[in-house]
Amino acid sequence: MENEGSNIFLLILFGSLLTLLMAGFIVTMVLIHRSRQIKNKQKLESLKAEFEKTILNVEKEIQEETLNHVGRELHDNIGQLLSLTKLTLNNSKPEKIQEGKQLVNQVIKEVRNLSKSLNLDWVATVDLDVYIQKELGKLERLEFCKVEYERTGEPIAYENSKKLVLIRVIQECLNNAIKHAKPEIIKIKLDYYHDFLEVSISDDGIGFDTNLESAGSGMNNLKSRMKTIGGTIEIHSELKKGTQIKLLLPNSNA
Template sequence: MKFSEMDFLLILTTFMILIVVLMMVAIYSVFIKKKSQLILTQKIKEATFEQELANSQVEIKEQTLNYIGQELHDDLGQKLSVARLMTNKLSFSDESEKKEIANEINLLIGECIQDIRNLSKVFITKQVEHFGFVESLEREIFRIKRLQLLEVHYDINNRDLEINSSHALILFRIIQECINNVIKHSKSKCIELLVIDHQDFIDININDTGIGFNTHREDNGSGLKNMISRAKIINTDFKINSSEKDGTKVLITYNK
């Protein structure tokens, strides 16, 4: 049986069409696979971000409760104890002393009421979202100064920073953890906190003059790794430079 030239062309055309169809199917399959991988990767990123956000919220609540407990014990408790002692003293005092003691008790109670009002503000669940990043940071600095934990040198060139509220919460936790590490481990008497706003990014410098540490040691703990991983989640660079007996310098760069 002989094939005519027309039959040959028809078979060749059919074969080429089949090859093109198969190639399109293959390309479409690869496209669908890559798209699925991208969607899965994006979902994993979103889930990781939400988890870190939730962790940060829990940690801030724990930090807040610790702060309130310390304030109740060290400040409010002491004032009420003094007020109680002065109340007991009233029964052994003459009229002129009673008036003076009563005034002192009144002042102490007034201070206690103001302290309770200040503490009640700390109970707000979403502190950073409510107060904003800068005010939350300054409240943290005020807490450190109030408890005389460290001498703080703080400077900021723009108090109207524009940071996504969810990012701000995680960024605040990173800074808070850096400060807590200085308080617990550095043996430094002071800390320098600089916030410098640029057009496309924000630099945050946290420096101390403490004993420092070897950043390359494997037993530095999970805290440093957690800060680095959290920084990556919010598109932030985290750099730490430290050596033993030479203090620690942390540079956090948040990309807007």
């Protein structure tokens, strides 16, 4: 009887310990899960804040460019037309008055065109394919270097904020090539796949050392921008062997 009582006691003790261990395990797993949830939430909030900051910076850059454009147009174009109009209207000859009226109409037309350029909603109407071809076309007309463009697949419709950042990254890559690479040719290729877009930008310029601090800061800025829209950037460059840049942006609708 004593042995049976001892066995029962041991079974109860073992069961209690096992229950405590199971309860401890469950509590630990719950705590770990909650900790991960908190970390993921913090990471998501951090990424969201970085994204909003990037969008604001991009919009600020566009606003600054727009203001510079407005200043140039007011000074070099509209201001000149108004000065010419004033001189023309100061002349009392009938033909000069008629010429002055034509100049006034031209000023009104130029002001209307300028007001249209102030609308930052242009991103919604931008076709990425057409935009890149226009940017490359400018280089070709200036005889800066040769250009090549290629596109495969059906275009993906991205929301305006993502498209805006992507445009600015592409523009920055082109600007870097123009300022530093001294290329004979710049190539851009857009490959639209079902679930992502791949943008390849390459040149045959002087290249650069990707380990240099100055180059690193520029690359980090581009990487940060792509990260905020869920994309990535790969940069490969060697001295005297040119630069190859690959932008990858997932299709959130896929």
